[in-house]
Amino acid sequence: MSNQPRGGRGLFQNDDRRRGPSTRGASHGGGRGGGRGRGSTPNSATLGSGWTNNNPGSPIFRGDNAHPNPSVEVTQLEDEIIQDRASGLGIEKLSLRDNQLELPARPDYGKEGELLKLWVNYYQIKVLDQKLVLRQYIATIDGAERLSIRCKRRIFAILVEHPPFPIATNYVDKIISPNELPLSGPIKVAYSEEDGGGRNSTTYSVQLRFDKAFHLGDLIADLKSPQPTYNKDEKNEAIQALNMVLAHYPNTNKVQPVGQSKHFQVDGQARELGGGLVGLRGFFHSVRSSTGRLLLNLNVSTGAFYNAGSLLELVKKFNVPQPDGPFALERFLRKLRVRTTHLKTPQVKTISSLAMIQGHLGHPENVMFLWDQAPGGSKQVSVADYFRQVYNKELLSNQIVVNVGTQKRPTFLPAEVCEVIPGQSARQKLSSNQTTAMITLACRAPNINANDIQNQGLRLMGITPAPAANGPTQFHLLPSGNMLAVDGRRLKNPELTYGGGGKVSPPKGYWNLKSLKFTKPSPIAPKKVGFLMIAKSNRSLANKKEADDFMRDLRGALITYGISWPRDFSRYYVASDEESISKTLKKAEKDGIQFLIVFLPNQDAEIYSHLKFHADFENGIHTLCVARIPNGNGAPGHLANLALKINLKLGGVNHRIISDALPQHTMYVGIDVTHPTGTESVPEAPSIAGVVANTNDELGQWPASIHIQGHRVEIVEYLEQMLGERLDAWLNQKNLPERLIVYRDGVSESQYEQVLTDELAAIKKCVERKYSGRTLPKITLIIVGKRHHTRFYPSDRQNADRGGNVLPGTVVDRGCTMERSFDFFMVAHEGIQGTSRPAHYVVLYDENDCTADKLQKLTYYLCYLFGRSARSVSIVPPAYYADIVCERARCYLYDALHRGYPGAPAFDPTKARWLRGVHDKLQKSMFYI
Structure with missing residues (x-):
């Protein structure tokens, strides 16, 4: 037993301790930033110093003075480095330097667009x-x-x-x-x-x-x-x-x-x-x-x-779900630290598991253990009897018992003698609420x-x-x-073309579909459609009139946008369990249904996942899920959004951009990987890779390939095969794309080298095989970064949107970007709420000789081609679609990704119900949208 004072002996501690004045931070009051919705405008009385309230709209950050002044010295240095490169002193292409991989050097800085002065949440370190x-x-x-x-x-x-x-x-x-x-x-x-x-x-x-x-x-x-x-x-x-x-x-x-x-x-x-x-x-x-x-x-x-405090209260607040409630609660509490309250000297313990009896939560009366030091010799005793005899304490009967020991040598404690220690972060996936x-x-x-x-x-x-x-x-x-001041630019917005000669020039990143027709309505209209109502009880089933009214309104909206849709439809009503959903979809397939409009009882991820697995993979039926809104599903705006999705699923093109900024004969590829969560998934649950690409120069259809791969493996293992499927889907097989511009999502800086050595090699191997005897396409590989903490703030009201964010088209490639390497930040969307998160684009490989202006404009214009929305989006659609298709594929492995528990058997691909792809009927479609 040590006699050191609390805290023990510090590193080389002596009596001459350095102590400075304390400036401990006050309580925090910030937001995450990066939200996609509109932020509220605070009352002017709540504004702190450094702010001005220029109505209308949110106040504008002023920093240390009214006008941000980017460093002249840094700007000069940036220009000198570019000039040195132009003189042949810099790095021209991807190279190995002393076995150290160097990324392509920045070719130049962008010049197009309106010049801006911005604040960025960076601080120079001297x-x-x-x-x-x-x-x-x-x-x-x-x-x-x-x-x-x-x-x-x-x-x-x-x-x-x-x-x-x-x-x-x-x-x-x-x-x-x-x-x-x-x-x-x-x-x-x-x-x-x-x-x-x-x-x-x-x-x-x-x-x-x-x-x-x-x-x-x-x-x-x-x-x-x-x-x-x-x-x-x-x-x-x-x-x-x-x-x-x-x-x-x-x-x-x-x-x-x-x-x-x-x-x-x-x-x-x-x-x-x-x-x-x-x-x-x-x-x-x-x-x-x-x-x-x-x-x-x-x-x-x-x-x-x-929540800190009583473990009993924490369990009550958790509200154990069914049917895997005990295991869900165990996942929630596992590794939580608690302080005991029944001992003279409180002890800190870590919950390793819950006491269970045949899959049910144990209670103090029925959880037994061997009491080695019992009076009269060791014996089996319940937790309740032990506390009664040792501590003269009557325990509450209906409470959980936690194990703060190991599985081999358990130590059981009733919840009522445990206090949750403050400041413990929760790592599990949050519920929708x-x-x-x-x-x-x-x-x-x-x-x-x-x-x-x-x-x-x-x-x-x-x-x-x-x-x-x-x-x-x-x-x-x-x-x-x-806060650091930087130079930015605002690019000009593209002009969008619709059917019948309709054109839109959105000034602020969004537009209205009223009076517009889709560029290319679905070429193959479904002959048979259905209405499916999933309900948790008979009382919540839709009546015939509700179904008739909604399907009539939907058909009217589709016809307005130029989509053919049958007047008659089949009706299906089903309970929310997976077996019932599967049987109903089999019947719909037998009935020849090609498209199902589905009313869901609520935002239940499990019901949604079961529906999508069976419809996408087993039955080959397009489904469009609608959250049931009493008297609200027929609103024009809602129907317009549904029409966008239906047209894409059926092979149509909603709108186009005809511009030299988007070169012809180019395939844009999006790649993403999604991983299992550590707390909810079974051991060795797979990661899932998604690859999407356009099929022609219209940039309206983006079919996808999906495939499982190793547990938490970020590098795409089957990329050669998946990209080959995308090239096979290119509509003009006689003239394959001249360029491949690949947007890779979700990769950290530490993985750039592995992407180049593994994924780029797979891409090149694929095109060499597919283009055998033909001129190979020129490849550009770009990383799309979302999970970063860079935020930009406008310095004047004229260059801010209604929420106080920078306007769509804002691009920054100076002042806070990488030294030498080719990267830029871009805000392509309106921040609907919160602080807009810019996308960060880093060029890893470039055979297309992209200039900064060329690549930035191309990327920005692509952000207006996200088909299911009448607004520009925050990241390029290829990467966005790849993210969406990965999320869809998670539905197919719902149990493996959400039903894990301590001791659960590891994922076995030989027994898995899904490994890759979807039903043959849907493979060439945007089934995932």
Whole structure:
């Protein structure tokens, strides 16, 4: 038993402890940013400093002054690097440099469009000592393989408490310091819980080993060079080290971290999400490299956390679902930390499982265990009897019993003696209601988010109101207190063409379908259609008049847009269980039904998934699901949206863009991969890859290929085969596409190299086979990034939409983009609510000699060709469609992706009901839309 005070011995702790003034952050009040809906306009009385309320519309962020002033020095440096490249000093193409893969160099900066001055949620990091060296040490805990992640994190937290010199850590295995650390021997750390719970009974030994040194002056020199001068892998490690340094202050100031980059004030204002969860606002941070400088990306973030307090109350709030309720509750509670209340010295325990009896939740009266130290010798006893005899406590009868031991050596506790520790993030997938509540929390006007970043965010990071002594400055780094200003441009919107000579020039990213006909109504009208009503009870079944009225109104709308649709239809009414749905769809197939309009009882993902699996895969029937709205399903706007989907499913083209910006004889390919969630899926549940592509120059039809692959494998394993299917679907087989422009979604920067070495190789192998004896197409491969935290804010009302976001067509390729590499940010859509999230496009490979203007305009115009909407979308349709088809494929493996539980059998592809593709009747269609 150690006699160290609570917190144990810090790293090289002595009596001369460095203590700086505390500037702990206030409670947070930001939104996630990136919502797709419209943000509310706050009352002017609630606006903080740095804002102006120029009606109409949301207030505009003013930053440190009224007019943003991008760095002239950085702009000059950007231009010089381009000039050096033009002179042959830069990197021309994809190359290997000392076995380090280098991406294509930026060919130029865009010039088209109206010039803008914007704010971006970045802050320049000034290196105060040009000779600064950050030293990285590897820390190894003896016996670490037996410790939980939380326990190891706590050991590192104790290790770095009150050191005599600056220290930062990732709380896993690394320590960063500008000082040389003495390596005289192992460091002893006396373990204790942060809140004092539990017993200080264990001392751990930590070994330190010097790993490498990062010279910040050399890194800055690399960012100013037309060619890379810093080893790529070491550069990434240096950025990681800087992230540890920037995270040090919030990590040591009672702020709850989630991962390495998110921080939440647990005692901040919370929003009930339902089901035992609350939503909190916090902040995300990341260090980014850019031309000539290092930048801190700081953004508002939201997260879901467990309700703290009584475990009994948490279980009540969870509202156990059926039929897999016990297992769903176990998934929800597994790995949750609780503090015991029945002992003199409270202990912190982790729930490993729930006590169950033949698949049902156990209770204190019927959960038995062997009591080794029972009076008179060991015996079997119930949890209720044990607490009665040992603690003289009568337990509530109808409550769960949790296991805080292991499966082999269980330790049972009734829920009533457990308190849920605050600040525990929930990692499971949110329900539809919880998602709605989280979106409400996250989606706020851009100005409010920017205000939080500028005030609470900088304070949380130890940057303002004055640099904290134990913040970044102790590492000789000084992030600016002013949000970064950058140059942007707004591209001209395209002109859309409809049938009968109709044309639309949408000024703000959306348009009205009134008086328009589709460019190409479905070439093959369905001969037999049906109406299917799925209901959970007979009382909710649609009556004959409701079905007749809706189908009549729908037919009228379809005819208005030029689509042929039969007057007569078959009616089907069915219960919501899968067996009933399957039988009904088999009957509809036997009846010759080609298209079913389906009324769903509610937004039930399980019912929807069962319907889509059987209709798409087993029966080959197009289905269009409609959420039943009393007296509202026949509204013109609603019917117009349904008409868009029906025409696409049946092979039609809704609208076109005829422009030189979209070159002819080009196939646009979208690729995405979706992964199983860790808490809901069965072990080894597969990932699913989707590939979509247009079939001709109309850019209206985008059939898809889908295929399962290895568990959480991001690289597409069957890409050669799937792309081959897309080339086979090209309508003019005599003249295959001259260009392939591939938009790859969902890939992190760390996977760029693998995409190039594996996926690009598969693409080339496919075209070499398909184009045998013909001229090969020129390939361009572009990454589409959505999961980033870059946000742009307009500096004047004239360049803002009604929600206070930047206008559609805003593109930024200067000031905050990658040094040397070819990338840009683009906001192609109107932010309906919250803060618009720009798409980030990074060119990994280019044989088409794209200039910045050419690629940016092409990408922007494509965003107006998303067929099921009368508005531009946030990412290019090929990537968007690939995302949608992956989500559809998840329906086919609903049980494998949603019915996991501890001890569940692993996914077995030889027994799976679906592996790839859909019914032959639907393969050439946009069945997924």
